[in-house]
Amino acid sequence: MDSSKYVQLEHVDMVFSTKKGPFQALQEVNLNIAAGEFITLIGHSGCGKSTVLNIVAGLLNHTSGVALCADREIRGPGPDRGVVFQNHSLLPWLTCFDNVYLAVDRVFAATESKAQLKQRTQEALAMVGLTHAEHKFPNEISGGMKQRVGIARALAMDPKVLLMDEPFGALDALTRAHLQDELMKITAATHKTVIMVTHDVDEAVLLSDRIVMMTNGPSATVGEILKVDLPRPRNRLALADNPTYNHYRADVLRFLYEKHTHKEAA
Amino acid sequence: MWKERSLGLLAPFLGLLGFVLLWSLVSATNPQLPGPVSTWASAVELFKDPFYQNGPNDQGIGWNILNSLARVGIGFGMAALVGIPVGFIIGRVKFFNDMLAPIISLLRPVSPLAWLPIGLLVFQKAEPAAIWVIFISSIWPMIINTAVGVSRIPQDYLNVARVLNLSSWKMFTKILLPATLPYVMTGVRLAIGVAWLVIVAAEMLTGGVGLGFWVWDEWNNLNVEHIIIAIFVVGLIGLLLEQFLLLLASRLRTE
Ligand SMILES: Nc1ncnc2c1ncn2[C@@H]1O[C@H](COP(=O)(O)OP(=O)(O)O)[C@@H](O)[C@H]1O
Ligand SMILES: [Mg+2]
Numbered sequence: 001m002d003s004s005k006y007v008q009l010e011h012v013d014m015v016f017s018t019k020k021g022p023f024q025a026l027q028e029v030n031l032n033i034a035a036g037e038f039i040t041l042i043g044h045s046g047c048g049k050s051t052v053l054n055i056v057a058g059l060l061n062h063t064s065g066v067a068l069c070a071d072r073e074i075r076g077p078g079p080d081r082g083v084v085f086q087n088h089s090l091l092p093w094l095t096c097f098d099n100v101y102l103a104v105d106r107v108f109a110a111t112e113s114k115a116q117l118k119q120r121t122q123e124a125l126a127m128v129g130l131t132h133a134e135h136k137f138p139n140e141i142s143g144g145m146k147q148r149v150g151i152a153r154a155l156a157m158d159p160k161v162l163l164m165d166e167p168f169g170a171l172d173a174l175t176r177a178h179l180q181d182e183l184m185k186i187t188a189a190t191h192k193t194v195i196m197v198t199h200d201v202d203e204a205v206l207l208s209d210r211i212v213m214m215t216n217g218p219s220a221t222v223g224e225i226l227k228v229d230l231p232r233p234r235n236r237l238a239l240a241d242n243p244t245y246n247h248y249r250a251d252v253l254r255f256l257y258e259k260h261t262h263k264e265a266a
Numbered sequence: 267m268w269k270e271r272s273l274g275l276l277a278p279f280l281g282l283l284g285f286v287l288l289w290s291l292v293s294a295t296n297p298q299l300p301g302p303v304s305t306w307a308s309a310v311e312l313f314k315d316p317f318y319q320n321g322p323n324d325q326g327i328g329w330n331i332l333n334s335l336a337r338v339g340i341g342f343g344m345a346a347l348v349g350i351p352v353g354f355i356i357g358r359v360k361f362f363n364d365m366l367a368p369i370i371s372l373l374r375p376v377s378p379l380a381w382l383p384i385g386l387l388v389f390q391k392a393e394p395a396a397i398w399v400i401f402i403s404s405i406w407p408m409i410i411n412t413a414v415g416v417s418r419i420p421q422d423y424l425n426v427a428r429v430l431n432l433s434s435w436k437m438f439t440k441i442l443l444p445a446t447l448p449y450v451m452t453g454v455r456l457a458i459g460v461a462w463l464v465i466v467a468a469e470m471l472t473g474g475v476g477l478g479f480w481v482w483d484e485w486n487n488l489n490v491e492h493i494i495i496a497i498f499v500v501g502l503i504g505l506l507l508e509q510f511l512l513l514l515a516s517r518l519r520t521e
Contacts, residue, residue, distance in 0.1 A: 059425055
């Protein structure tokens with residue numbers, strides 16, 4: 001297997017059938033993602049970022065083209081791809097522990113004992129710093145904590161690829177910064193491949209190995225790919241006055257606001 | 267705080283007072299309609315010994331209430347056993363929805379008592395016929411509300427189920443059931459309401475021991491006080507059932 005092509009999208013088209021007829025959301029999306037790479041998808045809202053992510057997640061079936069993960073065709077969701085949803089999507093009637101346990105149980109119950117499943121759940125919650133909240137219900141914790149449980153749930157399945165759709169979009173700036181730092185630590189420790197959708201330029205530059213910038217829809221596709229060559233671990237304070245960082249930042253902004261100004265905004 | 271609460275009680279109290287005054291006024295001009303005072307006296311008499319038994323046609327008010335409640339309980343219980351699962355199936359499987367929707371829309375608006383002759387014909391007895399009427403009139407709200415609840419499960423939860431690749435059983439117990447429970451409880455509440463509404467009318471026609479038949483009996487005896495008492499008893503029990511189910515629903519809700 002070519003590890004520089006762990007996730008592979010080739011000539012991927014996505015056509016939704018709508019009441020007004022077919023709607024071509026994606027056209028000719030080509031993207032190779034290496035194992036262990038951190039990729040962000042950025043673009044104006046409605047361009048098709050979630051659609052790309054959901055195709056990789058197996059939640060959407062692309063209309064044509066090839067979508068592969070570890071050289072196998074993506075035909076549906078699988079435990080090799082963990083998903084963190086934008087609005088956490090925790091089940092409100094289960095405690096944080098049980099929300100994570102549900103995922104662990106599904107993947108490992110066949111091969112491991114109850115005690116091991118419990119340990120996996122606790123480890124996942126510990127990784128996001130939520131051991132103290134494991135017996136709380138989602139409505140008893142803050143938005144940032146909910147999103148962490150969502151991350152713990154995805155990590156607990158021990159997936160190869162972590163798919164995140166604007167995971168921090170609904171959080172305040174401080175909480176978001178905190179979770180970004182934690183996410184960097186977790187990915188450094190676990191070497192997960194990450195595909196993350198964001199609309200936040202700073203977030204994209206701070207976290208990514210490469211930033212995939214998408215053109216506006218309909219028929220959206222990959223516009224440019226920016227390689228972010230900043231050493232890790234990255235420190236947001238140090239980077240604030242780093243000329244290279246600001247250069248990358250300007251590149252992304254230029255793409256978004258000069259080359260692909262949002263139609264409504266124009 | 268204290269003032270607010272006493273003000274909050276003032277309005278309902280005034281409402282009741284106005285109602286009783288109006289009632290006294292109407293009964294003063296219409297000597298056949300007993301007023302609040304004589305009705306109250308009659309009620310005190312009646313509830314002194316609610317569980318006496320003088321043969322099948324002369325039993326205490328307590329027996330009448332219990333018999334009516336039992337019929338409602340059996341008819342409603344069977345309706346829940348059938349209606350809630352049917353609602354789940356309709357909500358989940360489009361084919362069954364398309365299959366059953368026309369029948370449901372056709373039968374749902376039928377007046378409950380129109381089912382009574384069918385029941386009498388099929389069961390050849392009054393008792394199961396009355397239960398049948400309760401069954402058929404209380405099943406619709408449970409089918410429909412359950413189905414609506416299932417079809418309104420947020421896409422997010424369904425995506426979670428797909429991403430976690432949950433088994434059908436886990437899907438049902440961890441997602442479908444808890445997400446639909448508030449809707450099911452609404453259906454149950456409406457169904458009990460309908461059942462209680464219908465039981466008096468059904469019993470009037472089928473006879474036996476029960477509030478409906480008692481009302482009919484007292485009409486034949488021209489004991490209007492008892493009829494008025496029966497109206498209050500039916501209303502009060504309906505109210506209590508409703509409150510009980512609301513309490514249960516709020517206990518079950520976990521959001
Ligand atoms: N299930 C669907 N049916 C029809 N159109 C859809 C569907 N999902 C997304 N779209 C359309 O596809 C485009 C891309 O959507 P999406 O991927 O959600 O954008 P983004 O995540 O970049 O904001 C939008 O125009 C959206 O309206
Ligand atoms: Mg999106």
